[in-house]
Amino acid sequence: MGSLTAPKIAILGLGAVGQMLLYRLKATGAEPLALPRYQNSLPEQLHFIDRCDEGHEYAPIAALPEQLDALIVCTKAHQVVEAITPYWDSLRPDCVIVLCHNGLGPHLELQPKLAPNQSLLLATTSRGALRHDKYRVEQTGTGAQDIGLWCGPALNPELEAKLAQLFEVSEFAPNIEESVWAKLVVNCAINPLTAIHNCRNGELADTRYRETLLSLVSEVSQVAQMQGFNLRFKDCYARVLTVIHLTAENYSSMHQDVHLKRGSEIDAITGYVCRMGAELGVDTPVNQEIWDKVRRLERLGF
Numbered sequence: 054m055g056s057l058t059a060p061k062i063a064i065l066g067l068g069a070v071g072q073m074l075l076y077r078l079k080a081t082g083a084e085p086l087a088l089p090r091y092q093n094s095l096p097e098q099l100h101f102i103d104r105c106d107e108g109h110e111y112a113p114i115a116a117l118p119e120q121l122d123a124l125i126v127c128t129k130a131h132q133v134v135e136a137i138t139p140y141w142d143s144l145r146p147d148c149v150i151v152l153c154h155n156g157l158g159p160h161l162e163l164q165p166k167l168a169p170n171q172s173l174l175l176a177t178t179s180r181g182a183l184r185h186d187k188y189r190v191e192q193t194g195t196g197a198q199d200i201g202l203w204c205g206p207a208l209n210p211e212l213e214a215k216l217a218q219l220f221e222v223s224e225f226a227p228n229i230e231e232s233v234w235a236k237l238v239v240n241c242a243i244n245p246l247t248a249i250h251n252c253r254n255g256e257l258a259d260t261r262y263r264e265t266l267l268s269l270v271s272e273v274s275q276v277a278q279m280q281g282f283n284l285r286f287k288d289c290y291a292r293v294l295t296v297i298h299l300t301a302e303n304y305s306s307m308h309q310d311v312h313l314k315r316g317s318e319i320d321a322i323t324g325y326v327c328r329m330g331a332e333l334g335v336d337t338p339v340n341q342e343i344w345d346k347v348r349r350l351e352r353l354g355f
């Protein structure tokens with residue numbers, strides 16, 4: 054990438070988060086580059102409604118994969134590999150891949166496919182984005198975002214600065230996997246329980262959920278600690294309670310996915326923790342039970 058040309062960054066997965074980030078690309082002065090589902094064309098217009106309730110119409114620009122400096126994948130976790138595969142051979146071997154989804158797992162699937170000088174980044178967002186229809190997305194909440202290098206060489210400073218600007222962070226997270234695990238603990242506690250009990254996040258503050266929440270958080274923080282992440286049970290549990298209170302009126306994404314009979318991200322959230330626990334010799338019986346229950350619900354519905 055020449056220093057006189059702005060980095061070319063594109064979005065793959067034009068859902069709620071993908072369109073929110075695509076608009077942000079445009080707002081930071083970059084071209085709103087996107088890759089469509091393979092062989093489909095991009096829509097002529099997208100509509101983004103910001104936090105001030107202001108609407109913005111704009112035209113996405115089709116990206117050429119071979120010209121990209123970075124590709125941000127904004128599908129759900131279980132869609133990542135399928136979404137990126139048709140483009141993989143056209144991307145430059147030094148094109149930076151950024152995965153922006155809840156849960157973990159796809160990074161391990163992509164790692165062996167990376168070229169020797171290719172970097173893989175993880176990113177998280179806690180900003181709410183709502184898809185009113187296919188091409189109209191509203192940002193419904195504010196919240197922390199994070200991005201950082203998971204593997205591969207450090208990025209050139211210009212690209213790193215642009216990605217930091219896009220995610221509105223002052224610098225890359227020094228240990229992004231730990232940051233993702235901090236979010237994973239919250240997702241493991243709140244998302245499956247709201248799906249199983251068909252309730253809003255706030256209902257989990259009721260004392261009858263206390264014991265299950267304590268067990269879920271304790272198991273996840275033990276698996277995280279076995280991997281060397283500094284996630285103490287007490288802090289994790291406090292964070293879960295805070296999110297329950299701050300998002301009391303919300304239905305979690307997993308509740309909605311199960312309710313609408315779409316595939317949920319349970320395998321990348323609870324499932325990932327159980328698989329890691331098994332590898333590391335940490336028992337996760339309560340998470341295992343919850344994983345089984347949500348998978349059953351996905352098949353049978355409420």
Ligand SMILES: NC(=O)c1ccc[n+]([C@@H]2O[C@H](COP(=O)([O-])OP(=O)(O)OC[C@H]3O[C@@H](n4cnc5c(N)ncnc54)[C@H](OP(=O)(O)O)[C@@H]3O)[C@@H](O)[C@H]2O)c1
Nearest residue numbers: 066067068069070090128129132135136154155178181182
């Ligand atoms: N929405 C939020 O408020 C929010 C907040 C924090 C984190 N997250 C996380 O962010 C991730 C994305 O969530 P989301 O709400 O944006 O989901 P979403 O609205 O369902 O968006 C996913 C997008 O990926 C596209 N896609 C699926 N398979 C594809 C493929 N093979 N090729 C190309 N595109 C493909 C979908 O296409 P179609 O349009 O054709 O279905 C859809 O546009 C999830 O992990 C979610 O948990 C979401």
